[in-house]
Amino acid sequence: MKLLEPVTLGGLKLKNKMVMAAMTRSRADTEGIVSDLTVEYYKQRAGAGLILSEAISISEESVGYPFVPGIYNNEQIHAWKKVTDAVHEKGGVIFAQLWHLGRMTHSTNRKGKLPLAPSAVSIKNTQHFTLEGLKDYEIPVALTVSEIKQTVKDYVQAGKNALEAGFDGVELHAANGYLPNQFLADNSNIRIDEYGGSVENKSRFVLEIMRELINEIGGDKVGIKLSPFHPYGETIFDDPVASITYLIEELNKMDFAFIELMKRNSMAPQPLHYPSGDEIDLLGKLSKNTIIANTGYTRETAEKEIEKEVAKLVSFGSLFLANPDLPKRFELNADLNQPERETFFGGGEKGYTDYPFLSEN
Secondary structure: OHHHOOEEEOOEEEOOOEEEOOOOOOOOOOOOOOOHHHHHHHHHOOOOOEEEEEEEEOOHHHOOOOOOOEOOOHHHHHHHHHHHHHHHHOOOOEEEEEEOOOOOOOHHHHOOOOOEEOOOOOOOOOEEEEOOEEEEOOOOEEOOHHHHHHHHHHHHHHHHHHHHOOOOEEEEEOOOOOHHHHHHOOOOOOOOOOOOOOHHHHHHHHHHHHHHHHHHHOHHHEEEEEOOOOOHHHOOOOOHHHHHHHHHHHHOOOOOOEEEEEOOOOOOOOOOOOOOOOHHHHOHHHOOOEEEEEOOOOHHHHHHHHHHOOOOEEEEOHHHHHOOOHHHHHHHOOOOOOOOHHHOOOOOOOOOOOOOOHHHO
16 A cells, blocks of 8 residues: 555655544643653554644643643643653654644633634634533634734744654644634634735734744744634635635745645535535645645545545544554554544543554454
8 A cells, every 4th residue: 555655754754654633632631741641642653654743732821621731831841752752662753733722712721811813703603611511602802913923932932842842843733723723714813914804914824833933943843734624613714715725825935844734524514605626636736845635534545545646645533543553454454443432532541542452352
């Protein structure tokens, strides 16, 4: 299989073209510190060509859920170092996914402080998880220009912290309705300054983060995740193809490791004006940087995606969650463990480190 062949990504040699996608597992403590259980979880999955960590909070301001990890203080960095050491000892490669939730949180999870966002526009039709139960989203506070500049610095510092923690690189999470996606989308960004209005201005925040990360830690250590047609968190574009085309064309002026393109979720309602075409075909072909295709791939569809030669790698979420030895199972075309959705978030080893390997069946 082409999927199992080695590949070079940036300056790194990967053992295969299979990427473990970032998946929030909510197993950190209340201070955002991961445990030895997390060390075991990632070590088990070091057979991936590349591991993308669960989303990691870049600063105290960015935190939005209970029990999610951070990388903005020494204790958090030290805990992640145990993870990266374990992955490297198994011959793996791991990038940290950098996360800021923006408006997709609640003041209950932020010590009483209202969420921050590009504009004071709330999410209407869903609720947010807190330790006090589900709560309606609040109207967020619009970031000032100086606060935006500080947030860019927070991303860069988190990138430096990730390298200190032993990560091989970082991925900017600019998908799934989180803060960078909120700046890009027309309905969540109604600013009239240099960070809003035109497609060019709405792209400015993401491009500034990418430019600074590349300058500070090196382009071969930087990737970005985009979800052009996935309106999660009520982030909707007037013209998603035009907006993401512009963004990719500007990213083409930078030299970095990869763009992970997340395909739309077939279960999520689509805005009527969105195109029906495949994101990898429509937008992946525009990029001069390596494309990682993401969302819903199987052994067979991933192989077909690689054969099309638009995406160089494919990332897998719940399949890697339930099958720590997924590359071996693909190699042998073996049966797969089925993920237990009720154990995805929170808890202990059940549904986390207790999925059996082939050798244990």
